[in-house]
Amino acid sequence: MEKGSSTIYAHTGNGELCYEMNKALTVPETFPLYLSSAYIFDSIEPIDKIIDEGAPGYAYFRLGNPNADATSRILAAGDGAEKGLMFSSGMAAITTALLTVLNPGDHIVASPVIYGEAYYYLQYELKRWGIETTFIDFSTQNPEDYIKPNTKVIYGETIANPLMSVPDIRELADIAHRHNALLYIDNTFATSIIAQPIKLGADLVIYSATKYLGGHDDIVGGAVVGSEKLIKKINFYLGLYGPTLGATESWLLARSLRTLPIRVKAMSQNGLALAKFLESHPKIEKVYYPGLESSPSHVLADKQFEGNGYGGMLSVNIKGGEKEVNTLIKGLKIVRFVPTLAGVGTTLTYPPKASHRDLSAAELKAIGITYGQIRLSSGLEDTEDLLNDFDQALAKV
Numbered sequence: 001m002e003k004g005s006s007t008i009y010a011h012t013g014n015g016e017l018c019y020e021m022n023k024a025l026t027v028p029e030t031f032p033l034y035l036s037s038a039y040i041f042d043s044i045e046p047i048d049k050i051i052d053e054g055a056p057g058y059a060y061f062r063l064g065n066p067n068a069d070a071t072s073r074i075l076a077a078g079d080g081a082e083k084g085l086m087f088s089s090g091m092a093a094i095t096t097a098l099l100t101v102l103n104p105g106d107h108i109v110a111s112p113v114i115y116g117e118a119y120y121y122l123q124y125e126l127k128r129w130g131i132e133t134t135f136i137d138f139s140t141q142n143p144e145d146y147i148k149p150n151t152k153v154i155y156g157e158t159i160a161n162p163l164m165s166v167p168d169i170r171e172l173a174d175i176a177h178r179h180n181a182l183l184y185i186d187n188t189f190a191t192s193i194i195a196q197p198i199k200l201g202a203d204l205v206i207y208s209a210t211k212y213l214g215g216h217d218d219i220v221g222g223a224v225v226g227s228e229k230l231i232k233k234i235n236f237y238l239g240l241y242g243p244t245l246g247a248t249e250s251w252l253l254a255r256s257l258r259t260l261p262i263r264v265k266a267m268s269q270n271g272l273a274l275a276k277f278l279e280s281h282p283k284i285e286k287v288y289y290p291g292l293e294s295s296p297s298h299v300l301a302d303k304q305f306e307g308n309g310y311g312g313m314l315s316v317n318i319k320g321g322e323k324e325v326n327t328l329i330k331g332l333k334i335v336r337f338v339p340t341l342a343g344v345g346t347t348l349t350y351p352p353k354a355s356h357r358d359l360s361a362a363e364l365k366a367i368g369i370t371y372g373q374i375r376l377s378s379g380l381e382d383t384e385d386l387l388n389d390f391d392q393a394l395a396k397v
């Protein structure tokens with residue numbers, strides 16, 4: 001049948017070439033980027049098989065796609081989890097994973113030392129849906145004392161934003177499971193290179209992939225890893241609410257993940273060097289870093305992190321307040337004020353005005369976030385250059 005030019009341009013080389021590629025004797029060495037929002041069905045039969053029975057194949061991008069699968073597979077393997085899922089941001093991963101298992105009338109026990117918008121979501125937004133959160137200090141209060149019959153989730157971070165406290169994940173998991181609740185752990189600051197919460201008993205590990213997983217400040221994404229059963233449930237709501245990660249971002253993330261171990265290890269070394277240097281500096285009041293012996297989390301971090309380092313994140317209290325922080329920011333020549341973390345360059349942020357700006361002054365004070373506090377994300381620079389940069393900038397404070 002002769003075709004008109006519009007038909008030729010509309011169809012040539014599309015599905016037909018993909019079928020040929022599937023039968024080829026060689027495959028691409030790198031998993032390709034699949035920019036297709038939907039898939040061709042030869043007949044009606046495969047649609048039930050793929051959507052309902054999990055047969056190989058895809059139907060519609062939002063409901064599942066090859067690049068998200070390829071990337072989540074790397075993540076799940078790295079964390080020792082059965083399965084993973086990609087999201088359009090870390091907040092999308094957090095909110096979807098929580099909404100999957102919560103109903104009006106349910107209760108959460110959480111640390112208040114978590115990413116500011118996650119705190120806001122638990123404290124204010126979930127309340128609108130009749131879900132209450134009790135915030136406790138995991139290092140001084142026993143979560144078991146705050147569990148209620150309707151507690152469904154215990155929520156915390158492996159290395160908590162921004163005070164770098166480390167909860168006892170195995171203990172939290174035991175408590176959660178004794179009460180038929182789930183343990184959700186945001187592992188964004190640690191990554192699986194430092195800690196693997198699934199192996200310590202967590203039911204779900206959550207990531208802002210925007211940070212270490214992406215690692216180059218050019219991708220916004222999120223992920224969760226956990227058991228096949230829980231991931232399947234979350235996947236249903238991912239499809240329903242729709243915060244699917246774009247194919248290009250998934251592909252870029254897979255590429256970034258190839259170098260995650262080497263980046264995190266190098267950043268940990270710079271993190272420890274910066275923490276030690278700043279702790280001994282006369283203009284600095286306090287350094288929060290689990291690798292320091294002065295940290296109340298040090299012993300637990302050693303036990304849980306098993307010699308993998310302590311990560312690249314530290315917080316620092318300068319002697320003074322906002323004025324002194326501003327002088328430091330203006331004085332630094334290499335380190336930049338950027339409201340994110342875990343890119344290749346060392347950056348700092350100011351939690352009261354950035355990651356935790358949704359919190360009131362009273363909430364910041366209760367958590368321990370002060371106006372003289374900066375949060376640092378160590379990068380891949382030569383260590384001496386970083387120490388010199390802080391030394392010269394602190395001299396101006």
Ligand code: PLP
Pocket residue numbers: 089090091092114115118157161186188189207208209210220221222340355
């Ligand atoms: N979890 C932690 C620990 C974070 O620091 C952030 C963001 O900074 C998030 C989650 C949210 O991630 P995203 O910005 O990708 O939504």
